[in-house]
Amino acid sequence: MYSFEPTEEQQMLLDTINRYAVNDLRAQAYDADEAGELPARLIEKGWELGFLQASIPEAYGGFGDRSAVTGVLAAEEFAYGDLAGGLAVLTPGLFATPILLAGSEEQKQKYLPPMVEAEWQPFTAALIEPSFDFDPLDLHTTAVEDGDGYVLNGVKMYVPYASTAEAMIVYARLGDQTQGFIVEKDAPGLKVGERDKTLGVYALPLYRVHLEGVRVAKSDRLGGAEGHEFAPILDASRLAMAAMAIGLSRGAMEYARDYAKERDVFGVKVAQKQAIAFMLAEMATEIEAIRCLLWEAAWMVDSGKPEASKFAYLALTGAADAAMMVTDRAVQVLGGHGYIREFPVERWMRNGRGFAMLNGLVVI
Amino acid sequence: MIEFEIPKPIAMTNNALETVAINMMRPKSRYFDEHEHEIPWDYINFMHMAMRQTGAGSLAPEEKKKKTDEQGKERPRIGYQTLAFMLEMLSWGDTGMYLVTPGGGLGAAAVEAAGSPEQKEKFLARFKGEKPAFGAMAMTEAQAGSDTSAIRATAVLDKETNEWVLNGEKIFVTAGHKALCESDGLVVVWATIDPTAGRAGMRAFVVTGSTPGVQVTKLEHKLGIRASDTASIVLQDARVPFDHILGSAEVIKDPTTKGFKGAMATFDATRPLVSAMAVGVARAALEFLKEKLAEEGVEIRYGLPRTKLTNIEREVIDMEILLRSAWLLVIKAVWMADNRKPNSMEASMSKVRAGDIVTKITQRVVELMGPMGFSRDYLVEKWFRDAKISDIYEGTGQINRLIVARQVLGYSGRELR
Numbered sequence: 001m002y003s004f005e006p007t008e009e010q011q012m013l014l015d016t017i018n019r020y021a022v023n024d025l026r027a028q029a030y031d032a033d034e035a036g037e038l039p040a041r042l043i044e045k046g047w048e049l050g051f052l053q054a055s056i057p058e059a060y061g062g063f064g065d066r067s068a069v070t071g072v073l074a075a076e077e078f079a080y081g082d083l084a085g086g087l088a089v090l091t092p093g094l095f096a097t098p099i100l101l102a103g104s105e106e107q108k109q110k111y112l113p114p115m116v117e118a119e120w121q122p123f124t125a126a127l128i129e130p131s132f133d134f135d136p137l138d139l140h141t142t143a144v145e146d147g148d149g150y151v152l153n154g155v156k157m158y159v160p161y162a163s164t165a166e167a168m169i170v171y172a173r174l175g176d177q178t179q180g181f182i183v184e185k186d187a188p189g190l191k192v193g194e195r196d197k198t199l200g201v202y203a204l205p206l207y208r209v210h211l212e213g214v215r216v217a218k219s220d221r222l223g224g225a226e227g228h229e230f231a232p233i234l235d236a237s238r239l240a241m242a243a244m245a246i247g248l249s250r251g252a253m254e255y256a257r258d259y260a261k262e263r264d265v266f267g268v269k270v271a272q273k274q275a276i277a278f279m280l281a282e283m284a285t286e287i288e289a290i291r292c293l294l295w296e297a298a299w300m301v302d303s304g305k306p307e308a309s310k311f312a313y314l315a316l317t318g319a320a321d322a323a324m325m326v327t328d329r330a331v332q333v334l335g336g337h338g339y340i341r342e343f344p345v346e347r348w349m350r351n352g353r354g355f356a357m358l359n360g361l362v363v364i
Numbered sequence: 365m366i367e368f369e370i371p372k373p374i375a376m377t378n379n380a381l382e383t384v385a386i387n388m389m390r391p392k393s394r395y396f397d398e399h400e401h402e403i404p405w406d407y408i409n410f411m412h413m414a415m416r417q418t419g420a421g422s423l424a425p426e427e428k429k430k431k432t433d434e435q436g437k438e439r440p441r442i443g444y445q446t447l448a449f450m451l452e453m454l455s456w457g458d459t460g461m462y463l464v465t466p467g468g469g470l471g472a473a474a475v476e477a478a479g480s481p482e483q484k485e486k487f488l489a490r491f492k493g494e495k496p497a498f499g500a501m502a503m504t505e506a507q508a509g510s511d512t513s514a515i516r517a518t519a520v521l522d523k524e525t526n527e528w529v530l531n532g533e534k535i536f537v538t539a540g541h542k543a544l545c546e547s548d549g550l551v552v553v554w555a556t557i558d559p560t561a562g563r564a565g566m567r568a569f570v571v572t573g574s575t576p577g578v579q580v581t582k583l584e585h586k587l588g589i590r591a592s593d594t595a596s597i598v599l600q601d602a603r604v605p606f607d608h609i610l611g612s613a614e615v616i617k618d619p620t621t622k623g624f625k626g627a628m629a630t631f632d633a634t635r636p637l638v639s640a641m642a643v644g645v646a647r648a649a650l651e652f653l654k655e656k657l658a659e660e661g662v663e664i665r666y667g668l669p670r671t672k673l674t675n676i677e678r679e680v681i682d683m684e685i686l687l688r689s690a691w692l693l694v695i696k697a698v699w700m701a702d703n704r705k706p707n708s709m710e711a712s713m714s715k716v717r718a719g720d721i722v723t724k725i726t727q728r729v730v731e732l733m734g735p736m737g738f739s740r741d742y743l744v745e746k747w748f749r750d751a752k753i754s755d756i757y758e759g760t761g762q763i764n765r766l767i768v769a770r771q772v773l774g775y776s777g778r779e780l781r
Contacts, residue, residue, distance in 0.1 A: 001440055002699050003367050010366075069366050135669050257772060272780055277769035278762075284772045285693075285713040292692035293685065296368045303369075310666045311688075317670075318685040356670065 021081025029082035032203035046089030047120035061113030071364035072243035079247030095123035104224035122161035127360030162207035180222030200350035242319035252330035320355035385457025412496035455644030460591035471499030502534035540595030577602030588749030636697035639718035642754035709771035719755035
C-alpha cells in the first residue's frame with residue numbers, strides 16, 4: 001500500500017524538533033553564522049531532544065531502532081531551522097550510526113553506550129577529500145595492510161569538530177573498497193590542520209585532517225578484521241543530505257512566501273503579481289515532488305529493496321538541484337534585500353550549494 | 365506509516381495492461397498517427413469487453429460499500445490509485461489510443477461529481493451495455509479556454525415543454541464525435557442559465573446523439589494524439605429534458621458558485637489522472653532511450669559524482685529524477701483523493717510537474733537520439749508531439765501554477781488573479 005502519513009510517534013518527534021528548529025536553531029542562526037561558531041548550549045539542547053539516542057537499540061544504551069524514514073523526517077526539520085546548527089547536533093551520528101550499521105559487536109559495545117548516555121560529544125568522521133573528483137567510492141586516502149594492522153595515508157577536508165573530536169572514523173581505500181577505520185584523537189600521524197574556510201555553513205567548524213602513516217589495529221577496522229559493506233553508510237549519508245536539502249529549501253520557500261505577502265509594490269502585495277506567485281508555486285512543487293522521491297528511497301532502505309542505493313543517489317541528486325533552484329529564487333523574490341546578510345535567504349543560498357558535492361557531512 | 369508498496373491488486377492489473385500496451389497499442393501507434401480520424405475499433409472493442417468483465421476504467425470510481433478483509437478490517441480505498449496506474453500504463457502504450465478507450469470519461473466523471481443518484485443511474489448505464497459507448501465533456505469555446513467563466517453557450521428553460529433549450533458552439537471536445545456519432549454516448553455541455561450571473565449561472569447539461577439540434581461540425585487536425593478525435597459541436601435550439609441539468613436549476617448569486625465548483629471538483633479528481641498519462645508518455649520515451657543506449661553498449665553508472673559522469677549519463681539520471689518524482693506526486697494526489705483528503709493543491713502540482721517533465725523529457729530524448737530522433741522510423745518523434753498536450757488540456761501549466769500559487773499563498777481568486 002501507499003501512504004504519505006508519518007506515524008503518531010514520528011509526528012511527535014517532528015513537532016519536537018520543529019519547535020527547537022524554529023525557536024532555537026533559526027533564532028540563533030544569524031549570530032552563529034556571523035561569529036563562525038555555535039553556542040555549546042544550543043547544540044546540547046538539540047542533542048537532548050534524543051533523536052540519535054532513539055535510533056540506537058536498548059542493548060547499546062539507546063531506546064529505539066533506527067529507521068531511515070524517521071531519519072529523513074527528522075533531518076528535514078533540523079535543516080529547516082539551520083543547516084550549520086543541524087549538522088552540529090547530528091555530528092556524533094557521523095561516528096555512531098556507521099558503527100551501528102557496520103560495526104563489530106565489540107565496537108558497538110565499546111562506543112555506543114557511553115556516547116548515548118553522555119552529553120553531546122565531538123565524535124566525527126572524515127570522508128571528504130580536497131580534490132575535484134572526490135568520490136566516496138574511489139578515495140585517494142589509502143589503507144594498506146601492515147602486519148597486525150593497517151597504515152593510513154592521505155588528506156581529508158571538512159571534518160566537523162576534528163580539532164576537539166574524541167575519535168573519528170576515517171574512510172580510506174583498501175584494495176578496491178572504501179572502508180572505515182576508527183582513529184582515536186591521540187593517534188600518532190593524525191594531524192588536524194587549519195579550519196576550512198567555506199562558501200556556507202560558516203558556523204560549523206570544519207577542519208583539514210592529515211593522515212601521515214597512521215597505524216590502526218585490525219580490531220579498529222569498522223566491522224572488525226573482516227571489514228564491512230560501505231553501501232549502507234553511503235545510503236544513510238545520501239538520505240540525510242537529501243533530507244537536509246529539502247528542509248533548507250522549505251525554509252527558504254516559506255520565508256520568500258511570507259516576505260512576498262508583506263511587501264508592497266505598485267499598490268498590491270508583490271505576491272499578487274503572477275511573476276512572483278508562479279515562482280513560489282514552482283518552488284513549492286519542486287519541494288513536494290523531491291520529498292516524495294526522498295521518502296520512497298528511505299522506505300526502500302528500511303524495506304531492504306535491492307534498488308535502494310540507486311534511489312538514495314537519485315534522491316540526493318534531485319534534492320541538491322532543488323535546493324539550488326529554490327534558494328536562488330528565494331533570493332530573487334526578496335530582490336535587493338535577498339542579497340543582504342540581515343535577511344537569511346543569502347545564507348540559505350550559500351549553504352544550499354554544498355549538497356551536490358559534500359556527501360559525508362552527515363549520516364543518519 | 366509512510367510506505368510505497370504497490371498494492372497487490374494494482375500490480376496484477378498492471379501486468380495485464382502492459383500486455384495490452386505492448387500487443388495492441390504499440391504495433392498500431394504509427395498507423396493511427398498517420399491515419400488521423402480513423403478509429404481503432406479492435407482496441408476499442410477489446411477494451412470494452414475486458415472492462416465489462418473487470419468493471420475497471422471509470423474516471424470516477426463509484427462509492428461502493430467499504431470493502432473489508434477476512435478479519436472484518438476495512439480495506440484502504442485504492443480506486444483512484446488503480447486508475448492512475450492504468451492510465452500511466454496505457455499511455456506508455458499509446459496516449460492517443462488510450463484517449464479513445466470506451467467508457468464515460470470526463471462526461472461520466474462530471475455526472476458522478478454533480479449528478480443526483482437518479483441521474484447517475486439514468487445516464488451511466490449506457491457505459492455498461494453490449495456495445496462500447498463514449499462520454500465527453502464540452503467546456504471550451506472559441507473565446508473561452510482556461511477562463512471558463514467566459515462561456516457564452518446558453519440554456520433557457522422552455523416552461524411549456526419543460527425542456528432546456530441550448531445554444532452555442534463548443535470546441536476541442538475530446539471524444540465528442542465518438543460520443544455523439546459513433547456510439548450511444550453522452551456529452552456533458554457547460555452553458556449558462558443566467559448570463560448576468562457569471563460563474564454562479566454555469567450549469568452542466570447531458571446531451572446525447574439523439575438530441576435534436578446537436579451537430580458535430582468539425583474534427584481537428586492536431587500536432588499529436590491523432591488517434592483521439594477532437595470535435596467541434598454546434599448546439600442550435602438543442603432540446604434536452606428538464607432532468608438533464610446536473611445540480612440545481614436555481615441561480616444563487618453567492619460567492620460559493622456551486623455550478624462552477626462542480627466542474628472544478630471534477631478537475632481535482634481527474635487532473636492527477638491526466639498527469640499519470642503524461643508520466644506514461646515520458647516513461648515510454650526515457651525507456652526507449654535507455655534501451656538504445658544499452659544496445660550501443662552505453663551503461664549508466666549510477667552513484668558517481670557529477671564530475672565523473674558523461675553528459676549522456678547525467679542527462680539520463682536527471683530525467684529519471686524528474687520522471688520518478690513526478691510520478692510519486694501523482695500517486696500522492698490520487699492517494700489523497702482515495703482517502704478523501706482535499707487535494708486541490710497536490711492535483712495541480714502533479715499537473716504542473718507532469719506537464720513540465722513530459723515535454724522536457726521527450727524533447728531531450730529526441731535530441732539525444734541524434735538524427736534518428738527526428739525520424740518517423742521510431743516513435744520518439746511521435747511521443748514528442750503527443751507530450752505537448754499534457755501541458756495544455758485539463759488546465760494549462762499556467763492555470764495550474766495559479767491554483768498552486770493561491771494555495772501556497774492562501775489567496776483567493778480575487779487576491780491573485
